[in-house]
Amino acid sequence: MPSILIVCMGNICRSPLAEVVLKTKAQQRGLVLNIASAGTIRDQVGSSPDRQVQSLASQHGYDLNGLTATQVTKNDFSNYDMVLAADKANLAALYDLCPREYRNKLALFLSYSDVDEKEIPDPYKGSQVRHQKAFELIEQGSDGVLNYITSIAA
Numbered sequence: 001m002p003s004i005l006i007v008c009m010g011n012i013c014r015s016p017l018a019e020v021v022l023k024t025k026a027q028q029r030g031l032v033l034n035i036a037s038a039g040t041i042r043d044q045v046g047s048s049p050d051r052q053v054q055s056l057a058s059q060h061g062y063d064l065n066g067l068t069a070t071q072v073t074k075n076d077f078s079n080y081d082m083v084l085a086a087d088k089a090n091l092a093a094l095y096d097l098c099p100r101e102y103r104n105k106l107a108l109f110l111s112y113s114d115v116d117e118k119e120i121p122d123p124y125k126g127s128q129v130r131h132q133k134a135f136e137l138i139e140q141g142s143d144g145v146l147n148y149i150t151s152i153a154a
Contacts (some may be wrong), residue, residue, distance in 0.1 A: 001032050001033060001034050002033050002034070002081050002082070002149055002153075003033065003034035003035070003036075003079065003080045003081045003082070004022065004033060004034070004035045004036075004080060004081065004082045004083075004084060004145070005035075005036050005037065005038060005072070005076055005079075005080040005082070005083045005084070006018045006019050006022065006035070006036070006037045006038075006084050006086070006109060007037065007038050007039065007040060007072055007083060007084065007085050007086065007090055007094060008037075008039060008040075008085075008086040008087070008090055008120075008122070009039055009040055009041055009086075009089075009090055009122065009124075010039045010041055010043060010044035010047075010069060010124070011037055011038050011039030011044060011045075011069035011070060011071070012039070012044045012047055012048070012049050012050045012053070012069050012124070013049065013050045013053045013122065013123050013124050013134070014086040014120050014122065014123070014134055014138065015037035015038065015039065015086060016037050016049045016053070016064055016067045016069070017049070017053050017056075017057055017062070017064065017134070017135065017138055018037065018084075018086070018109060018120075018138045018141070018142065019035055019036060019037035019067070020057060020062045020063065020064055020067070021057075021062060021138050021139055021142045022035050022142045022145060022146070023035045024062060025139075025142045025143065025146055026146060029146060029150070031146065031149065031150070033149070034080075036070075036080075037067075037070075038069075038070045038071055038072040038073075038076065039069055039070070039071055039072065040071070040072055040090050040093040040094065040097075041071065042071045044069040045068075045069050045070060045071050046068055046069060047068065047069045048064075048067065048068060048069075049064045049067055049069075050123075050124060052123070052128075052131055053123070053131065056128075056131050056132065056135055057135075060135065072094065072097060074097060074098075074099065077097075077098045077099060077102035077105060078099075078102060080105065081105065082105055082107065082145075083098070083102075083105050083106050083107075084106075084107055084108065084109040084145070085106070085107070085108055085109060086108075086109055086119065086120040086122070087108070087119040087120060087121075087122070088108070088118075088119055091106060091107075091108055094106050109138075109141045109145070110137060110140075110141045110144070112141065112144035112145045112147070112148040113140050113141045113143065113144025113145075114144065115137060115140050115141070115144075117137060120134050120137045120138060120141070121133060121134055121137075122134075
């Protein structure tokens with residue numbers, strides 16, 4: 001079963017939303033994947049997803065209840081097949097933490113999609129428009145990741 005870890009800074013906005021969207025879309029396609037999320041910083045560890053993100057997810061039929069923020073550990077790089085960062089800053093943080101032999105697992109979440117943007121903007125404490133933009137990119141990025149996984153499994 002392929003495994004994917006999605007990473008943002010605090011694991012309270014982009015990565016938990018991407019975790020749930022990707023899981024839901026994978027299930028809809030009949031794919032069995034191990035999907036989780038984490039943050040590069042420990043400040044939010046144990047926190048629930050941001051309320052604005054929870055509300056947006058709920059409006060689109062996604063449920064973030066029960067998720068709590070965790071921080072990336074060195075073991076994650078050996079435990080997951082893909083480690084996908086929300087933006088370049090978090091990708092750089094992952095490269096710094098990741099043992100050299102696992103760096104081929106690192107990529108930007110949006111690198112598998114055909115959207116012009118390659119980074120998901122951090123909506124934390126931002127406007128509803130910024131949250132909506134992040135959500136739309138996560139939905140498109142999820143489709144790209146699943147298309148990639150399907151193509152390499154064929």
